[in-house]
Amino acid sequence: MDQPAGDTAASPSGTDLRFEAIGHDFESQHGSVQALAGIDFAVNAGQFVAILGPSGCGKSTLLLLAAGLLAPSEGAVVVGGERVTKPFTDCGFVFQDASLLEWRTALRNILLQAEARGMDRGQAEGRARELMELTGISGFEDAYPTQLSGGMRQRVALCRALLHDPPVLFMDEPFGALDALTREQMVLDTQRIWMEGAKTVLFVTHDIGEAIVLADRVVVLGPRPGRILEIYDIALPRPRDMDALAEPRSIALQHKIRELLRAHGVFTQPGQFGSCPGNEGTSGL
Amino acid sequence: MSDSSSASGSRPGVHAPRSAPARPPNRADIEEAARSSIRGRIGKSVLDGLYPVLALAAAILLWAAIVAAFEPPAYMVPTPRRVASEFLNQWERLLTNMATTTRVALLGLFVSTVLGMTLGFAIAWWQPLRRVLLPPLIVTQSIPKIALAPLLVVWFGYGALPKTIVVIMVTIYPIVIACTTGVTGVPQSTMTLARSMGLRSFALFGKILLPASAPHLAGAFRIAASLALIGALIAEYVGSSNGIGVVLLMAIGTQNTALTFAAIVLCGLVGSFIYLGATAVTRLATLGLNPSYLGSHS
Ligand SMILES: Nc1ncnc2c1ncn2[C@@H]1O[C@H](COP(=O)(O)OP(=O)(O)O)[C@@H](O)[C@H]1O
Numbered sequence: 133m134d135q136p137a138g139d140t141a142a143s144p145s146g147t148d149l150r151f152e153a154i155g156h157d158f159e160s161q162h163g164s165v166q167a168l169a170g171i172d173f174a175v176n177a178g179q180f181v182a183i184l185g186p187s188g189c190g191k192s193t194l195l196l197l198a199a200g201l202l203a204p205s206e207g208a209v210v211v212g213g214e215r216v217t218k219p220f221t222d223c224g225f226v227f228q229d230a231s232l233l234e235w236r237t238a239l240r241n242i243l244l245q246a247e248a249r250g251m252d253r254g255q256a257e258g259r260a261r262e263l264m265e266l267t268g269i270s271g272f273e274d275a276y277p278t279q280l281s282g283g284m285r286q287r288v289a290l291c292r293a294l295l296h297d298p299p300v301l302f303m304d305e306p307f308g309a310l311d312a313l314t315r316e317q318m319v320l321d322t323q324r325i326w327m328e329g330a331k332t333v334l335f336v337t338h339d340i341g342e343a344i345v346l347a348d349r350v351v352v353l354g355p356r357p358g359r360i361l362e363i364y365d366i367a368l369p370r371p372r373d374m375d376a377l378a379e380p381r382s383i384a385l386q387h388k389i390r391e392l393l394r395a396h397g398v399f400t401q402p403g404q405f406g407s408c409p410g411n412e413g414t415s416g417l
Numbered sequence: 418m419s420d421s422s423s424a425s426g427s428r429p430g431v432h433a434p435r436s437a438p439a440r441p442p443n444r445a446d447i448e449e450a451a452r453s454s455i456r457g458r459i460g461k462s463v464l465d466g467l468y469p470v471l472a473l474a475a476a477i478l479l480w481a482a483i484v485a486a487f488e489p490p491a492y493m494v495p496t497p498r499r500v501a502s503e504f505l506n507q508w509e510r511l512l513t514n515m516a517t518t519t520r521v522a523l524l525g526l527f528v529s530t531v532l533g534m535t536l537g538f539a540i541a542w543w544q545p546l547r548r549v550l551l552p553p554l555i556v557t558q559s560i561p562k563i564a565l566a567p568l569l570v571v572w573f574g575y576g577a578l579p580k581t582i583v584v585i586m587v588t589i590y591p592i593v594i595a596c597t598t599g600v601t602g603v604p605q606s607t608m609t610l611a612r613s614m615g616l617r618s619f620a621l622f623g624k625i626l627l628p629a630s631a632p633h634l635a636g637a638f639r640i641a642a643s644l645a646l647i648g649a650l651i652a653e654y655v656g657s658s659n660g661i662g663v664v665l666l667m668a669i670g671t672q673n674t675a676l677t678f679a680a681i682v683l684c685g686l687v688g689s690f691i692y693l694g695a696t697a698v699t700r701l702a703t704l705g706l707n708p709s710y711l712g713s714h715s
């Protein structure tokens with residue numbers, strides 16, 4: 133593998149990524165849990181791919197497999213033409229909880245990435261400040277995470293993930309904990325940053341609208357064990373915003389995805405199971 | 418950055434209009450909060466140093482008042498003046514013995530900190546080790562140290578070694594637990610993040626595990642510091658050739674209550690200094706960390 137270094141030029145178009153017949157089981161005391169089965173799809177270099185599915189369907193597991201942090205029980209992950217067999221560190225991660233280190237300032241949280249990779253300190257700091265400017269949080273270099281709003285914390289996490297200019301970005305429900313308005317802003321900013329850098333992005337979400345506005349392709353996973361139900365290409369022109377969701381073809385798509393999930397038991401109405409009569413508004417809690 | 422007014426049509430990739438992000442107008446508040454919290458810490462440390470002195474002065478006054486009011490026999494409660502004169506008479510004996518005890522307490526505290534952190538982080542990091550070591554650690558923690566002390570004297574004699582071991586036994590547990598609590602408290606996502614960055618072994622420890630444990634350790638270290646002198650005294654009561662504990666036993670044996678009081682006051686003073694020293698060491702060791710992060714835990 134090539135050396136992850138900060139001083140290499142930006143790779144203009146990310147790297148491609150292939151899941152080849154992936155299956156994954158977790159072994160635990162209570163036996164084996166099948167988390168993923170028959171996952172087979174490719175992500176082109178520079179593509180923005182959303183992975184959409186209900187909670188517990190194996191989305192986070194899929195990212196861990198892609199990053200080589202977990203070895204698949206079956207199949208293989210291929211990144212940039214090479215099979216992933218060990219942690220693939222030439223990537224950036226953003227999690228739902230931002231995962232900032234409370235004892236570090238915003239700037240030093242971003243610079244953790246540089247320290248871990250032995251990047252040149254001065255250069256990294258310059259780049260960190262640029263990224264903070266780009267994501268609209270310059271001025272907060274010395275603020276501690278507890279002094280930042282949820283959206284700002286996610287922006288810091290995004291800067292940290294981008295610091296070393298990785299060819300692949302993994303985002304695991306990055307806006308899941310944000311309020312609706314902040315989330316909308318984050319969607320727009322993420323799209324803008326992606327359009328400027330054109331990295332390969334694997335974006336996990338359970339929000340249909342978010343997936344459609346952001347992604348080139350949406351991979352829909354069904355509930356346990358997670359398997360691919362459908363892959364949709366989103367051809368809407370960019371830059372998109374939430375109003376793109378009001379266009380007839382995207383309305384049709386949203387409807388289709390909902391129908392698909394419903395057919396796999398994701399949305400159930402009270403009484404649909406038939407086992408709890410009088411469920412509507414009369415149950416205990 | 419200045420040409421954002423042009424339509425987004427031409428080169429959307431490069432000149433995409435920058436939407437102004439929502440920025441809460443609290444920059445100044447944050448700076449002020451950071452500044453005042455630093456100021457608060459300095460002010461607090463001055464008060465920390467002042468309180469024990471004030472409390473001591475009040476205790477002496479109260480003591481003098483009680484003796485004056487009830488006039489108890491001198492072998493029960495001596496006057497502060499008699500205690501002071503006893504101290505002046507025997508200052509050399511008191512100070513050399515106190516020094517011996519203090520050395521044992523500090524050495525024990527030091528070894529305990531190093532050993533406790535090594536053990537704690539090893540246990541926290543390596544599951545099998547936790548299963549093997551934690552139960553016996555908890556069991557030995559439940560044994561009163563004073564019950565073990567005579568055995569240590571039999572094994573190691575009347576010197577500093579058994580006393581140091583007692584101090585270690587008394588102080589190590591909070592330090593071990595602080596490390597395990599700190600490490601197990603690091604969120605899964607943070608560990609995943611660290612691995613994706615290629616952070617491993619020493620770097621992972623230094624950049625994440627250690628600072629994550631810092632607030633717990635700071636608290637535990639101060640607890641350990643306040644227990645160290647107690648441990649040394651226990652050991653000296655059980656069997657020792659020197660130390661302030663031995664002086665205390667002799668003073669009580671000869672009904673020299675004034676000397677007893679002098680020794681107790683000296684122990685109190687030294688104990689306070691050890692605690693203050695421990696607090697200063699803690700502050701120094703955590704200098705680069707967010708003060709409110711430390712404050713919120715310890
Ligand atoms: N480390 C693990 N050990 C055992 N089971 C796990 C582990 N991680 C995830 N699982 C199980 O695998 C399934 C998929 O989990 P996850 O990938 O976190 O789902 P999602 O991110 O889509 O909510 C769940 O049923 C979960 O309980």
Ligand SMILES: [Mg+2]
Nearest residue numbers: 191192193304
């Ligand atoms: Mg998840």
